[in-house]
Amino acid sequence: MEKLEIGGILHRTDLAEISLMSVPDRPGLAGTVLEALAESRIGVRLIVQCVDPEKRSHILMCVGQDDLDSALAAMESIHSEVEGGQVTHQAQIATISIFGPEFQERPGLAGAMFSALGSAGIDIHAISTSIATVTCLIDVERVEDAVEAVHDAFEISTDWQI
Helix, strand or coil: CCCEEECEEEEEEEEEEEEEEEEECCCCHHHHHHHHHHHCCCCCCEEEEEECCCCEEEEEEEEEHHHHHHHHHHHHHCCCCCCCCEEEEEEEEEEEEEECCCHHHCCCHHHHHHHHHHHCCCCCCEEEECCCEEEEEECHHHHHHHHHHHHHHEEECCCCCC
């Protein structure tokens, strides 16, 4: 099978994950969460939110490892305002991303990436996409394996740079 072409592979290993789980969903919830982090001068590198059938919201965020304690304190400061919910965290987490032009117009890229990671036995904790990237949250100790698996699955273009 011919390899799909991408612009490249990026990865980060200096991240921590914070999840705010099972909070009653309502307009403005994500704003409340992210404003609390912004007030603490914490940048968020990745955000994934979903709402389950019971109308409970689950928000997963990645912050720099150095910001983890402050981010947890920010979540504690809004805990009653957002009506509880379990806050979990993982002090070390990583991302691996593929990037390239016009990903929306190129079916199969995300599936090929997920299959490559799955074949290498790498569990994906969360997925985030944009117009030009597909990013997976993975265990930090599997980054080298993930980069190798994804590199083997794709052709890296020399014509496109981020």
